[in-house]
Amino acid sequence: MLRLVALRLAAFVPTLLATSVILFVAVNVVPGSAAKAALGIDATPQAIARFEHDQGLDRPLHVQYLDWLGKALRGDFGTSFQNHLPVGPELLTRLPVTLELAILAFIVANVIAVPLGAAAARSHRHRTDQVVTLVATVMGAVPNFWLATLLILTFALKLGLFPAGGFVSMAESPLRNLSLMIMPALSLGIVSSALLLRIMRAGMIEVLASDYIRTAVAKGAPAPRVVWHHALRNALIPFLTVGAVEFGWLFGGVVIIEDIFLLPGIGQLVLVGIINRDYPVLLASTLTVTVAVLTANMLVDVLAGILDPREVFVRPRT
Amino acid sequence: MRQSARAAQQRVVGQLVDAFRQGEMSRRAFLRRCGALGVSLASAQSLIGADTRTPAAAAGAPRRGGILKAAFSADPAGFDPVRGPSGMSHVVIEQVYSTLMALDPDAKPYPELAQSYTITDDGLTYTFNLRKGVKFHHGDELTAEDVKFSFDRLRAPKSGYSYGAQVETIKSVDAVDRYTVRFRLSKVTGPFLIYMAFPGSSIVPKKLVDGGHDLNAKPIGTGPFKFVSYEPRSAIKFQRNPEYFETGKPYFDAMEYRIISDITALTNALLSGVVNFSNEIPPKDFAKVKGSAGLTAVTLEGSRYNWLLLNNTKKPFDNPKVRQAVSFALDRQALVDGAFFGLATPILGGVIPQWNWGYADIKFVSPKGDPAKSKALLAEAGYPNGITGVDIGMTLPSSFPNIMAMGPIVQANLAKAGIQAKLGTMEIPRYWDEVWSTSNFGITMMYWLSPLADPDDFVTNNYHCGMAINVQKYCSKEMDALLEQAKSAPTVEARKDLYRKMQDLSMQDMPIVPLVNGWLLIGHTSKLQNYRPMRTGFLKTLKDAWLEA
Numbered sequence: 131m132l133r134l135v136a137l138r139l140a141a142f143v144p145t146l147l148a149t150s151v152i153l154f155v156a157v158n159v160v161p162g163s164a165a166k167a168a169l170g171i172d173a174t175p176q177a178i179a180r181f182e183h184d185q186g187l188d189r190p191l192h193v194q195y196l197d198w199l200g201k202a203l204r205g206d207f208g209t210s211f212q213n214h215l216p217v218g219p220e221l222l223t224r225l226p227v228t229l230e231l232a233i234l235a236f237i238v239a240n241v242i243a244v245p246l247g248a249a250a251a252r253s254h255r256h257r258t259d260q261v262v263t264l265v266a267t268v269m270g271a272v273p274n275f276w277l278a279t280l281l282i283l284t285f286a287l288k289l290g291l292f293p294a295g296g297f298v299s300m301a302e303s304p305l306r307n308l309s310l311m312i313m314p315a316l317s318l319g320i321v322s323s324a325l326l327l328r329i330m331r332a333g334m335i336e337v338l339a340s341d342y343i344r345t346a347v348a349k350g351a352p353a354p355r356v357v358w359h360h361a362l363r364n365a366l367i368p369f370l371t372v373g374a375v376e377f378g379w380l381f382g383g384v385v386i387i388e389d390i391f392l393l394p395g396i397g398q399l400v401l402v403g404i405i406n407r408d409y410p411v412l413l414a415s416t417l418t419v420t421v422a423v424l425t426a427n428m429l430v431d432v433l434a435g436i437l438d439p440r441e442v443f444v445r446p447r448t
Numbered sequence: 449m450r451q452s453a454r455a456a457q458q459r460v461v462g463q464l465v466d467a468f469r470q471g472e473m474s475r476r477a478f479l480r481r482c483g484a485l486g487v488s489l490a491s492a493q494s495l496i497g498a499d500t501r502t503p504a505a506a507a508g509a510p511r512r513g514g515i516l517k518a519a520f521s522a523d524p525a526g527f528d529p530v531r532g533p534s535g536m537s538h539v540v541i542e543q544v545y546s547t548l549m550a551l552d553p554d555a556k557p558y559p560e561l562a563q564s565y566t567i568t569d570d571g572l573t574y575t576f577n578l579r580k581g582v583k584f585h586h587g588d589e590l591t592a593e594d595v596k597f598s599f600d601r602l603r604a605p606k607s608g609y610s611y612g613a614q615v616e617t618i619k620s621v622d623a624v625d626r627y628t629v630r631f632r633l634s635k636v637t638g639p640f641l642i643y644m645a646f647p648g649s650s651i652v653p654k655k656l657v658d659g660g661h662d663l664n665a666k667p668i669g670t671g672p673f674k675f676v677s678y679e680p681r682s683a684i685k686f687q688r689n690p691e692y693f694e695t696g697k698p699y700f701d702a703m704e705y706r707i708i709s710d711i712t713a714l715t716n717a718l719l720s721g722v723v724n725f726s727n728e729i730p731p732k733d734f735a736k737v738k739g740s741a742g743l744t745a746v747t748l749e750g751s752r753y754n755w756l757l758l759n760n761t762k763k764p765f766d767n768p769k770v771r772q773a774v775s776f777a778l779d780r781q782a783l784v785d786g787a788f789f790g791l792a793t794p795i796l797g798g799v800i801p802q803w804n805w806g807y808a809d810i811k812f813v814s815p816k817g818d819p820a821k822s823k824a825l826l827a828e829a830g831y832p833n834g835i836t837g838v839d840i841g842m843t844l845p846s847s848f849p850n851i852m853a854m855g856p857i858v859q860a861n862l863a864k865a866g867i868q869a870k871l872g873t874m875e876i877p878r879y880w881d882e883v884w885s886t887s888n889f890g891i892t893m894m895y896w897l898s899p900l901a902d903p904d905d906f907v908t909n910n911y912h913c914g915m916a917i918n919v920q921k922y923c924s925k926e927m928d929a930l931l932e933q934a935k936s937a938p939t940v941e942a943r944k945d946l947y948r949k950m951q952d953l954s955m956q957d958m959p960i961v962p963l964v965n966g967w968l969l970i971g972h973t974s975k976l977q978n979y980r981p982m983r984t985g986f987l988k989t990l991k992d993a994w995l996e997a
Binding site for chain 2 (some may be wrong): 162177212290293297394399405
């Protein structure tokens with residue numbers, strides 16, 4: 131187990147470095163100039179040149195990268211081109227918002243996917259299965275930003291049940307926090323539950339057909355106990371792996387959703403980073419997402435090892 | 449000489465009107481002092497009666513309390529007056545700091561930190577007498593030294609001030625005594641008082657800034673609201689300045705500016721009560737706001753004009769006749785109806801709007817356009833069969849919904865007149881880089897909102913050779929001379945005359961094609977009382993408004 135953790139950690143650092151190089155290059159080859167985006171409509175050539183010099187953008191790309199990396203390693207992510215404020219502290223205040231949203235959305239996705247997936251597997255090829263599969267297909271096909279707009283129109287503007295957007299921290303008022311988080315979590319969670327549901331269903335069908343289940347049934351164990359106690363644990367293993375990827379996807383999916391629901395998280399930062407070609411902001415925020423995805427994957431590998439010790443050495447994944 | 453005496457009289461009367469509007473002078477006192485200046489009673493009454501949007505017209509007595517939550521789509525770019533280059537910085541700066549002059553809702557300057565001012569007959573020396581006892585938010589009193597310091601800071605060679613052109617004619621600023629400051633100009637500057645009201649001209653505390661205080665991190669001024677916090681891309685918070693020099697004001701306990709970059713989310717925030725004020729309602733959502741219970745929707749014509757740029761250096765638009773043909777080809781009424789939902793004014797002549805004194809009543813085109821005339825002009829220019837087969841790119845910035853909505857209408861109008869243009873779009877950072885700053889287009893479109901509301905600001909940027917937004921690359925000695933004379937002419941009448949000539953010439957040369965003037969669209973809670981929207985789009989007048997219980 132310890133070896134697994136060590137292996138994962140060892141892969142973590144090079145993956146992160148490689149990602150940072152790719153991101154840095156990608157950000158810089160995207161058409162559009164940071165100086166012109168920051169200075170806008172009446173930017174003079176002199177102002178553009180001064181901006182680029184001040185921000186060090188007139189240096190060769192590899193020099194810029196090494197400079198950025200050196201500072202980032204010391205926790206300095208530079209200052210935003212737009213508002214001249216340091217990016218690091220902003221990341222720290224935004225991370226909890228995105229983390230909460232991703233976790234809530236993940237819970238929503240699982241609360242939908244696990245029981246429905248298991249129920250569909252139990253009635254494999256019967257009515258319930260068909261209905262659930264159909265619903266999953268529809269949910270998977272709906273874009274989350276469209277669902278978000280629909281939720282706002284219905285629950286905020288028509289019924290007035292929830293505020294249309296904004297953020298209050300958990301510490302300030304848990305109830306307001308949840309009332310603001312519920313619609314964004316649903317928009318992300320419902321869409322993301324579709325894939326999880328299908329994995330759950332497939333895993334469950336496979337497990338339910340295995341020998342030990344047949345044995346349990348033969349011994350006269352009640353059906354719910356067979357499904358929820360005997361089968362679920364094993365069906366969860368492939369589900370978890372996909373779940374980790376899905377969690378990472380949720381972390382990336384927050385980009386648009388946070389903007390729609392006015393949540394001051396990392397996703398919003400990615401968006402304004404792109405729109406304004408604010409490289410320090412864009413790099414720091416996308417790297418944060420990368421770290422989150424890598425961490426989720428690592429945790430799941432460890433968790434899978436706990437659930438099924440056989441997994442530890444036979445399934446090396448990078 | 450008589451001319452300048454009359455001008456001086458007008459100036460004093462203007463100051464009296466300002467004092468009256470500020471509530472510093474009773475109606476009777478106003479009429480008496482006008483009488484002393486030789487102004488007839490009837491015309492003096494008409495002076496103050498003409499302003500229909502005076503606070504007195506509003507219902508009820510002011511109420512203190514409440515939080516105004518306003519929504520904006522952009523992030524500010526700093527809070528130090530010398531630094532903030534964006535409009536969003538300015539709507540923060542104008543709440544926290546004060547200026548020597550301020551603009552009323554109709555963009556007329558009145559003294560703010562100044563109690564009064566005098567101008568010498570040659571128009572080259574302005575002396576401002578400051579209000580006494582005005583306190584900065586950290587407690588120090590504002591003096592003439594702070595004024596001198598603030599402007600010397602803007603004028604410093606490497607200040608990086610984005611609006612350097614506003615202060616370039618200032619030769620010196622001197623603190624005559626503790627409450628008197630004198631500006632000497634190198635040449636007559638028509639919009640000088642308007643420049644003094646610009647948020648960039650805010651007065652900053654000398655001692656504090658000299659001591660190394662960073663105004664960008666924590667702005668400190670003498671304005672109605674104190675700066676509390678800024679969460680980037682999220683919110684800016686203010687609280688009431690209890691020691692504000694207009695006693696009793698402002699009325700809100702606090703203000704929050706919420707930054708909501710998605711324009712649909714912005715409207716939703718207003719509709720659902722997350723915010724209670726916005727002056728950035730998109731035209732498509734305005735009817736929704738208007739029909740919403742508890743919300744008040746207001747329109748005002750400002751100076752947000754949209755224009756078509758034709759590349760003056762490239763065929764076929766290097767020919768003024770072709771450019772005129774484009775102007776005649778356009779159905780501006782269709783643009784107003786189709787892209788602005790009726791919430792705009794077609795521009796039929798020069799770009800200076802009708803509410804401004806620089807307006808010239810030129811009806812060069814009709815609202816529906818004149819395709820026949822357009823074709824005739826094309827024929828005169830040597831294109832009897834229209835302009836087809838030439839690669840005319842019309843690349844538009846996709847981030848501006850109104851421009852995107854106008855694109856296809858303009859394209860169809862041009863096609864009808866025989867000009868084939870290929871429509872393309874580009875997201876804004878790419879657009880600035882590859883189309884705008886490199887003048888790499890046949891046709892494109894742009895809009896902006898003049899923050900100054902002086903005729904000079906409406907026209908010089910677009911028509912003077914070498915200006916940063918003159919990317920159509922129009923250069924005319926005659927035009928440049930008219931613009932420069934108009935800016936420094938001694939009287940308003942003389943300036944008005946020159947702006948008329950300049951706008952006539954702009955129709956003959958047609959370097960850019962004026963399209964429509966999009967109104968300011970404001971939505972706020974119906975509990976907001978006595979709010980007078982400003983033509984500049986600024987929000988200085990929020991200090992006079994209050995929220996009903």
